[in-house]
Amino acid sequence: MSLVFTRPKSLSERVTTYCPGCTHGIAHRLVAEVLDELDLREKTIGIAPVGCAVFAYDFFNTDFQQAAHGRAPAVATGIKRVLPESFVFTYQGDGDLAAIGTAEIIHAATRGENISVIFINNAIYGMTSGQMAPTTLVGQKTTTTPGGRDPKKAGYPLCITEMLALAPGAAYVARCSLHNVANIQKSKAAITKAFKMQVENRGFSVVELLSSCPTNWGMTPAQALKWIETDMIPVYPLGVFKDVTQEVAPGGDA
Amino acid sequence: MAEPVLIKGNEAIAEAAIRGGCRFFFGYPITPQNEIPEYMSRRLPEVGGVFLQAESEIAAINMVYGASGAGGRVMTSSSSPGISLKQEGISYIAAAELPCVIVNMVRGGPGLGGIQPAQSDYFQATRGGGHGDYRLIVLGPAGVQEAVNLMMGAFDLAEKYRNPVLILGDGALGQMMEPVVFPDYRGPAPTNKDWVTNGAKGREPRVINTLMLDPDDLYRHNLKLQAKYARISENEVKYEEYMTDDAEWVLVAYGTTARVCKSVVDQIRPEGRKVGVFRPISLWPFPKEPLAKLAGRVKSLLTVEMSMGQMVEDVRLSVNGKVPVHFYGKAGGLIPTRAEIRNKLLEVMGTSKGGDGR
Numbered sequence: 027m028s029l030v031f032t033r034p035k036s037l038s039e040r041v042t043t044y045c046p047g048c049t050h051g052i053a054h055r056l057v058a059e060v061l062d063e064l065d066l067r068e069k070t071i072g073i074a075p076v077g078c079a080v081f082a083y084d085f086f087n088t089d090f091q092q093a094a095h096g097r098a099p100a101v102a103t104g105i106k107r108v109l110p111e112s113f114v115f116t117y118q119g120d121g122d123l124a125a126i127g128t129a130e131i132i133h134a135a136t137r138g139e140n141i142s143v144i145f146i147n148n149a150i151y152g153m154t155s156g157q158m159a160p161t162t163l164v165g166q167k168t169t170t171t172p173g174g175r176d177p178k179k180a181g182y183p184l185c186i187t188e189m190l191a192l193a194p195g196a197a198y199v200a201r202c203s204l205h206n207v208a209n210i211q212k213s214k215a216a217i218t219k220a221f222k223m224q225v226e227n228r229g230f231s232v233v234e235l236l237s238s239c240p241t242n243w244g245m246t247p248a249q250a251l252k253w254i255e256t257d258m259i260p261v262y263p264l265g266v267f268k269d270v271t272q273e274v275a276p277g278g279d280a
Numbered sequence: 281m282a283e284p285v286l287i288k289g290n291e292a293i294a295e296a297a298i299r300g301g302c303r304f305f306f307g308y309p310i311t312p313q314n315e316i317p318e319y320m321s322r323r324l325p326e327v328g329g330v331f332l333q334a335e336s337e338i339a340a341i342n343m344v345y346g347a348s349g350a351g352g353r354v355m356t357s358s359s360s361p362g363i364s365l366k367q368e369g370i371s372y373i374a375a376a377e378l379p380c381v382i383v384n385m386v387r388g389g390p391g392l393g394g395i396q397p398a399q400s401d402y403f404q405a406t407r408g409g410g411h412g413d414y415r416l417i418v419l420g421p422a423g424v425q426e427a428v429n430l431m432m433g434a435f436d437l438a439e440k441y442r443n444p445v446l447i448l449g450d451g452a453l454g455q456m457m458e459p460v461v462f463p464d465y466r467g468p469a470p471t472n473k474d475w476v477t478n479g480a481k482g483r484e485p486r487v488i489n490t491l492m493l494d495p496d497d498l499y500r501h502n503l504k505l506q507a508k509y510a511r512i513s514e515n516e517v518k519y520e521e522y523m524t525d526d527a528e529w530v531l532v533a534y535g536t537t538a539r540v541c542k543s544v545v546d547q548i549r550p551e552g553r554k555v556g557v558f559r560p561i562s563l564w565p566f567p568k569e570p571l572a573k574l575a576g577r578v579k580s581l582l583t584v585e586m587s588m589g590q591m592v593e594d595v596r597l598s599v600n601g602k603v604p605v606h607f608y609g610k611a612g613g614l615i616p617t618r619a620e621i622r623n624k625l626l627e628v629m630g631t632s633k634g635g636d637g638r
Contacts, residue, residue, distance in 0.1 A: 068479050071479065084491055088485050089487065093369055100346065103346060104342070104347035108304060
């Protein structure tokens, strides 16, 4: 019998704490597969955010530091400056990266900090049980926008990945989605590309992954995946916004 | 012994840090400590180190967290409002037991305050500052030479206990020039760094973490920290006594204020008044036992600070009612003058005012 499927070495054997239907597990697996394929596990230091993915340090089989809310890119900077030969990635949610940590992510990109960022955008605060995120859609109901997000009162969703693509120090900036198999494959290709940027010392790389949160969206897992496609993608278009290794038009294929 | 060099406090501290093994600096400009990052930006690359001007104090302290966790000898420096911004990160660093050195060249507060010297961050420095039960090792030098000596040992001290060390100066210390001799540094003391996250090559992964959701785990972690703080309290108390052998009245002061107090003692002693100075150097751990001992043989103590009364609380806790503890303080960036302290001292001694307040 031949082995056709196994746990990536870069994932630990712990059962994750994520809710049924949450796509964090898929994102973890993709990251771990790419770490294995690029042979990076033994030189990797990951940075866990504050949010649902704070326990990432338990689920990856690599060194990890857990950072204060939003500060993962600053922590990553400190690590990478001490250990330039190591592989450093942050794994951050939308509240962590696009609200409280806005300054840190923008300046890490602007410095061209040679780190990689996995950005999970599920348009809601998961761990604190469903409050508005910077990426919450207009009209989306959350526990702090009970009547739906009214932009007159609560502002608009933030497309921070497009902003990061403007940073001269950014080498690779892409947005992908985890709502079906084809897009999961594209997500993996983008993560591979992003991680290679760091290995090749090209500078900052980020992959945004549109993700589901059935629990706090009040949907079944299947409905949630559909909602990514019907409601999130129109606001957060998929594509590669920057790739220093080739000329790309904004919104091009990942 | 090397020749003394005339050097500004901030630059001397930066040079001492490098000689003490510091190779990484993350900071953000703020007066009156700007000469530290400026000096570091010139000097660190010469020794193969890294200087990085962060986008904020918050980012800077979190870079310190990451760099320390990666095994780097790292520091940051700032002044009062900037140190306030760093407090969350300092709490995390203390919780994760990461060694690092932080310099606070204190300026007058609260709020944006001013840029002149003050000692009004004593509570913040010695009580934690950020959230949770933690302590920093807090050292308060009273001159540039002492700042150099303390700084050169600060990284070893931080690594010995895996604890942040805070050098609590003030604007005067940072800005004044004094002759300094840089002592020889023997190189880092050997420490066990089996906690550093530098890639899980041929070993189990390591995690630097401050989240402990199980109350029993978090309680145990707190007990471990407290046991460490007890060891530090036992071993790292530093203080100076000046003319206290026969003193009946003693001034208690640290840093810049202690220098003025010594000068008051020099002035008053020839008049036959038996006065001295007790100068805490480690502000945490506070030298409470030696101070309590001293209190047992004096009539009263007068605490002098560039604040509205912060260290005086530690003095009172140490003395525990044995003798009266008086206070004289000025805030806002003003340094108490010799005449002012002398007048207050004479008042405390029950003597008529001995000067015109100049």
